[in-house]
Amino acid sequence: MPVEEFVAGWISGAVGLVLGHPFDTVKVRLQTQSTYQGIVDCVVKTYRHESVLGFFKGMSFPIASVALVNSVLFGVYSNTLLALTATSHQERRAQPPSYTNIFIAGCTGGLLQAYCLAPFDLIKVRLQNQTEPRMQIASSMPRYRGPVHCAASILREEGPQGLFRGSWALVLRDTPTLGMYFVTYEGLCRQYTPEGQNPSSATVLVAGGFAGIASWITATPFDVIKSRMQMDGLKGRKYGGMLDCMASSFRQEGIGVFFKGMTLNSARAFPVNAATFLSYEYLLRLWR
Numbered sequence: 653m654p655v656e657e658f659v660a661g662w663i664s665g666a667v668g669l670v671l672g673h674p675f676d677t678v679k680v681r682l683q684t685q686s687t688y689q690g691i692v693d694c695v696v697k698t699y700r701h702e703s704v705l706g707f708f709k710g711m712s713f714p715i716a717s718v719a720l721v722n723s724v725l726f727g728v729y730s731n732t733l734l735a736l737t738a739t740s741h742q743e744r745r746a747q748p749p750s751y752t753n754i755f756i757a758g759c760t761g762g763l764l765q766a767y768c769l770a771p772f773d774l775i776k777v778r779l780q781n782q783t784e785p786r787m788q789i790a791s792s793m794p795r796y797r798g799p800v801h802c803a804a805s806i807l808r809e810e811g812p813q814g815l816f817r818g819s820w821a822l823v824l825r826d827t828p829t830l831g832m833y834f835v836t837y838e839g840l841c842r843q844y845t846p847e848g849q850n851p852s853s854a855t856v857l858v859a860g861g862f863a864g865i866a867s868w869i870t871a872t873p874f875d876v877i878k879s880r881m882q883m884d885g886l887k888g889r890k891y892g893g894m895l896d897c898m899a900s901s902f903r904q905e906g907i908g909v910f911f912k913g914m915t916l917n918s919a920r921a922f923p924v925n926a927a928t929f930l931s932y933e934y935l936l937r938l939w940r
Contacts (some may be wrong), residue, residue, distance in 0.1 A: 657741065658727035660935040665722025669927035670748060674707035675920035679913035680780045683879040689866060701783060709780050717772040724768050726932060728762035729834060741936055746848050754838050755831040762822060762830030770819040774882045775802045781883060795886075818881030820894050825874035829867040837863035856933050857926040863924025868917040873910035875917070877901070 678694050698706040727921050730741055736757065737749045749757075779802060782794045796802035806814045840859035845851040851859065866876075884891050884910040891897040901909045 655727070656936060656939050657730035658723040659931045660939075661723035661726030662720055663785045664726070664928045664932040664933060665720070668722070668924040671927055672920045672924035675916050675924075677707050677709060677780045679916040679920070680777055680879055681783075682916070683876045683912045684777070684883045687838075692750060698783075706783075708770060709782060717758060721765055721769045721772065722928075723766040725761040725830065726822035727761075728764050729757045729830075737777030740891055743881045745845075745850055748838075751835050751839070755835050758831035758834035759827050762826040762828070762833075765830070766819070766823040766826040769826075770822055771803070771815040773822065773878075774806070774815060774817055775799050777879055777882045778802055778806075778886070817884065818878045818894075821874050821878035821881055821897075825871045825878055829871040833863050833867035836866045849936070851933075856930050861922035861926035862920030863929070865918050868921045869914065872912075872914045872917055876910055876912050 678691060678698065681694055681698070682688055683690065688697065702709075733744070734740060735880065736753045737744075739747050739749065762921055778797060779799065782796060784794045794925070796805060803815065810817070837859045840862060841851040841855055844855045844859075844875060877894060880897055881894060882902065884897070891900060
């Protein structure tokens with residue numbers, strides 16, 4: 653099993669994470685808290701109350717974990733394509749796989765990524781939703797002192813299943829959308845690259861950016877449910893399950909609730925995924 657794709661996926665995931673985390677923090681807060689009137693209001697209040705550091709809450713843990721999970725996505729995707737088509741990453745430009753095989757490989761990578769990602773993503777979301785400044789008097793200290801303390805507190809208060817809260821929504825978010833993600837990327841690369849050649853850096857940037865936008869537009873409804881389920885249990889159980897969360901959110905806030913954060917997801921998706929794919933492709937070419 654080639655391991656280059658796993659290593660390239662980890663490094664490219666770390667690059668994308670650093671670029672996108674401030675946007676992700678604002679998106680998560682808009683999806684799970686009702687104290688903000690919109691994107692600008694959330695940004696202003698976060699900066700005023702927590703300084704610029706507020707936008708990077710929960711990032712140290714994903715650098716080591718979520719970036720590693722990204723390696724699972726790219727590694728499983730590439731090795732699934734290898735199993736389906738018997739072609740390596742380098743050979744696929746001369747012998748392009750079918751879009752059906754690309755979609756299956758993307759869905760497989762998304763499914764396995766979701767299971768690996770669930771506990772790390774939950775901890776990230778809990779830390780991002782802490783609005784207390786870092787320097788506070790003892791009575792106003794944040795609930796969680798860091799990722800390790802957050803994980804230990806969840807295990808103690810909610811049990812092992814607490815770390816997988818929202819995992820079904822995460823699976824439904826990532827499995828089909830990551831199939832679409834890779835199909836969009838490969839389709840755009842083929843459209844603007846001469847047959848048999850590697851795509852240029854500009855093509856990779858544009859294809860990666862639009863692939864990210866396309867996948868997040870379809871993923872946002874389940875992303876909202878996922879974030880709300882992950883915050884459920886913090887102060888008592890509010891939802892009886894994923895379907896109850898969907899019904900309750902719709903009943904209280906209307907259809908628009910499922911698209912909260914879509915603008916930020918799309919704005920973040922282009923630069924993050926452009927940089928992710930560019931670094932991934934560059935590293936694979938460098939090692940070969």
